[in-house]
Amino acid sequence: xxxxxxxxxxxxxxxxxxxxxxxxxxxxxxxxxxxxxxxxxxxxxxxxxxxxxxxxxxxxxxxxxxxxxxxxxxxxxxxxxxxxxxxxxxxxxxxxxxxxxxxxxxxxxxxxxxxxxxxxxxxxxxxxxxxxxxxxxxxxxxxxxxxxxxxxxxxxxxxxxxxxxxxxxxxxxxxxxxxxxxxxxxxxxxxxxxxxxxxxxxxxxxxxxxxxxxxxxxxxxxxxxxxxxxxxxxxxxxxxxxxxxxxxxxxxxxxxxxxxxxxxxxxxxxxxxxxxxxxxxxxxxxxxxxxxxxxxxxxxxxxxxxxxxxxxxxxxxxxxxxxxxxxxxxxxxxxxxx
Amino acid sequence: xxxxxxxxxxxxxxxxxxxxxxxxxxxxxxxxxxxxxxxxxxxxxxxxxxxxxxxxxxxxxxxxxxxxxxxxxxxxxxxxxxxxxxxxxxxxxxxxxxxxxxxxxxxxxxxxxxxxxxxxxxxxxxxxxxxxxxxxxxxxxxxxxxxxxxxxxxxxxxxxxxxxxxxxxxxxxxxxxxxxxxxxxxxxxxxxxxxxxxxxxxxxxxxxxxxxxxxxxxxxxxxxxxxxxxxxxxxxxxxxxxxxxxxxxxxxxxxxxxxxxxxxxxxxxxxxxxxxxxxxxxxxxxxxxxxxxxxxxxxxxxxxxxxxxxxxxxxxxxxxxxxxxxxxxxxxxxxxxxxxxxxxxxxxxxxxxxxxxxxxxxxxxxxxxxxxxxxxxxxxxxxxxxxxxxxxxxxxxxxxxxxxx
Numbered sequence: 230x231x232x233x234x235x236x237x238x239x240x241x242x243x244x245x246x247x248x249x250x251x252x253x254x255x256x257x258x259x260x261x262x263x264x265x266x267x268x269x270x271x272x273x274x275x276x277x278x279x280x281x282x283x284x285x286x287x288x289x290x291x292x293x294x295x296x297x298x299x300x301x302x303x304x305x306x307x308x309x310x311x312x313x314x315x316x317x318x319x320x321x322x323x324x325x326x327x328x329x330x331x332x333x334x335x336x337x338x339x340x341x342x343x344x345x346x347x348x349x350x351x352x353x354x355x356x357x358x359x360x361x362x363x364x365x366x367x368x369x370x371x372x373x374x375x376x377x378x379x380x381x382x383x384x385x386x387x388x389x390x391x392x393x394x395x396x397x398x399x400x401x402x403x404x405x406x407x408x409x410x411x412x413x414x415x416x417x418x419x420x421x422x423x424x425x426x427x428x429x430x431x432x433x434x435x436x437x438x439x440x441x442x443x444x445x446x447x448x449x450x451x452x453x454x455x456x457x458x459x460x461x462x463x464x465x466x467x468x469x470x471x472x473x474x475x476x477x478x479x480x481x482x483x484x485x486x487x488x489x490x491x492x493x494x495x496x497x498x499x500x501x502x503x504x505x506x507x508x509x510x511x512x513x514x515x516x517x518x519x520x521x522x523x524x525x526x527x528x529x530x531x532x533x534x535x536x537x538x539x540x541x542x543x544x545x546x547x548x549x550x551x552x553x554x555x556x557x558x559x560x561x562x563x564x565x566x567x
Numbered sequence: 568x569x570x571x572x573x574x575x576x577x578x579x580x581x582x583x584x585x586x587x588x589x590x591x592x593x594x595x596x597x598x599x600x601x602x603x604x605x606x607x608x609x610x611x612x613x614x615x616x617x618x619x620x621x622x623x624x625x626x627x628x629x630x631x632x633x634x635x636x637x638x639x640x641x642x643x644x645x646x647x648x649x650x651x652x653x654x655x656x657x658x659x660x661x662x663x664x665x666x667x668x669x670x671x672x673x674x675x676x677x678x679x680x681x682x683x684x685x686x687x688x689x690x691x692x693x694x695x696x697x698x699x700x701x702x703x704x705x706x707x708x709x710x711x712x713x714x715x716x717x718x719x720x721x722x723x724x725x726x727x728x729x730x731x732x733x734x735x736x737x738x739x740x741x742x743x744x745x746x747x748x749x750x751x752x753x754x755x756x757x758x759x760x761x762x763x764x765x766x767x768x769x770x771x772x773x774x775x776x777x778x779x780x781x782x783x784x785x786x787x788x789x790x791x792x793x794x795x796x797x798x799x800x801x802x803x804x805x806x807x808x809x810x811x812x813x814x815x816x817x818x819x820x821x822x823x824x825x826x827x828x829x830x831x832x833x834x835x836x837x838x839x840x841x842x843x844x845x846x847x848x849x850x851x852x853x854x855x856x857x858x859x860x861x862x863x864x865x866x867x868x869x870x871x872x873x874x875x876x877x878x879x880x881x882x883x884x885x886x887x888x889x890x891x892x893x894x895x896x897x898x899x900x901x902x903x904x905x906x907x908x909x910x911x912x913x914x915x916x917x918x919x920x921x922x923x924x925x926x927x928x929x930x931x932x933x934x935x936x937x938x939x940x941x942x943x944x945x946x947x948x949x950x951x952x953x954x955x956x957x958x959x960x961x962x963x964x965x966x967x968x969x970x971x972x
């Protein structure tokens with residue numbers, strides 16, 4: 230089985246869908262001839278033609294509006310928003326149109342579109358190339374939000390997203406494109422080569438949306454994470470010495486509430502980890518759900534380890550970024566209570 | 568040297584309540600539209616058209632006369648009258664507490680009706696809330712329409728949408744929304760998909776003149792122009808966006824049709840109260856779209872006779888009698904007079920038709936009220952939870968249980 234980094238795995242997913250379904254179209258800013266600023270669509274135009282994979286005007290609202298119209302017609306457009314930081318001009322289209330269409334039309338119309346967008350920090354991208362806006366979308370009823378953490382998952386989840394009849398936001402953790410990143414920014418870069426989660430089948434396979442992965446089994450605490458933070462969590466757990474169970478949510482909507490609940494009921498402790506700022510973040514929802522369902526099993530207050538409540542700062546990247554040391558401290562803190 | 572102080576310009580409408588109604592700021596000359604260029608003409612040779620006005624009714628030997636058969640015009644007249652009677656009835660129904668909200672298209676009926684008839688049944692319309700005539704012209708069942716207005720048990724949209732925000736896939740009528748301009752780009756995307764698929768169907772998108780200020784309007788025009796989408800993009804310029812006159816949308820500087828020029832697509836400015844001009848302009852633009860010549864922007868110059876909605880009182884911001892002074896007259900009267908003058912219609916037949924339509928409406932309303940007007944009947948509450956996603960997730964299951972349904 231070939232080893233792929235996340236870019237290659239995503240490219241392979243698009244390639245598979247372009248080949249097996251003429252309704253699939255791939256477009257966005259710089260995605261055509263050039264193959265995207267992160268190379269995710271590289272070679273797709275040459276292989277599948279300019280009508281299947283093409284450049285768009287620099288107009289996020291226009292890109293998503295066009296995608297919705299195509300989806301309504303019966304196609305399966307996959308639109309790229311170059312950075313998640315630039316998705317906001319399309320917010321009206323996503324919230325007021327894509328997410329609401331099926332409901333408001335009594336099921337007559339729907340938008341089976343996939344919106345891919347690199348998100349998250351760790352690349353010294355400053356405020357406009359580093360943000361994690363997933364909570365904005367998780368709050369919107371009618372759309373699904375998916376965030377992979379490995380090449381294998383990225384391909385299987387993207388194919389599943391494209392085959393969904395509901396609109397899906399697919400956030401790609403750009404810090405993981407070329408290799409896993411555990412938050413230890415002063416260490417040598419790692420690549421995906423040789424790692425088991427980079428073994429990616431060439432053909433079609435799907436990972437169902439709404440199914441979390443138990444990355445590490447443990448008995449003393451549960452760590453909930455997604456995207457880049459899954460790798461940070463592995464390092465933080467190792468540093469802490471706590472026997473923690475690590476759950477990679479993979480999709481935050483739909484949320485695999487059963488896996489989350491079962492784990493916290495077993496461990497009695499819960500730490501939530503995300504890059505986005507804390508207040509009103511997705512961790513707040515997770516925290517509320519866990520306490521509603523597991524309150525009597527909890528041995529300790531739930532902890533959240535998140536980005537600070539500031540805009541994403543350029544020079545202070547590693548002061549902002551919730552790294553393994555902060556997670557380890559939170560794990561040790563929840564372990565103080567029994 | 569002392570520089571002169573700058574001053575800020577704020578547009579004001581020509582007349583406010585108590586003033587004499589005035590429309591002398593608008594041009595109604597045929598101008599360049601006195602000719603009807605062949606629809607294959609390159610855009611570069613059409614650039615004077617947005618400053619003229621396409622007119623047929625009342626213009627001797629108009630180049631744009633579509634020479635419609637009398638029965639087609641009579642059908643159009645019937646749908647327009649039906650639209651007006653329908654809207655008058657349900658505007659009153661709001662006063663009687665039978666609907667929560669309502670919107671009229673009085674004075675603009677010709678646009679939705681003529682375009683609905685002129686395009687193919689399989690073409691797709693992305694409407695605004697002021698083209699109900701589209702549905703009536705295509706024979707949408709009255710009772711079903713009223714059930715939507717009443718949000719009752721038989722409401723095809725299951726009680727989820729405001730009255731008038733219909734969705735009617737089988738009638739080529741896309742789901743409406745109260746957000747402005749957000750579906751204009753869908754018309755373009757749909758048209759691009761049709762072209763991609765080698766289909767023959769084209770799309771029609773609507774916005775009002777106020778919405779031309781939205782980014783979504785320009786985004787849609789950009790995509791339509793760039794990808795030469797087979798779409799007709801219509802601006803119904805009815806002079807008023809709630810209380811905001813068209814000047815605040817830029818009408819003091821240029822025409823809305825002229826917005827097409829910067830996108831390199833044809834722009835037509837059309838008498839929106841002229842059934843035949845609308846028909847002709849629509850067919851002209853449709854011919855271009857069907858021949859892969861791309862989009863056309865059409866401005867329909869019309870007047871919003873009624874308030875914005877049942878929540879609006881236009882006498883607060885414009886002369887009470889402004890509509891009576893509208894230079895392009897009433898679209899229903901104009902088509903009727905034309906048919907009568909040509910010997911294809913009579914005042915008696917008009918009266919008889921109105922009586923028939925009135926009875927039909929009354930019967931349909933009665934039938935819908937047997938189901939229930941707003942608040943007297945509603946779909947099962949479980950419908951609140953359906954269609955959020957194709958398949959509900961655990962949140963729906965749990966919340967339904969919490970509500971006990």
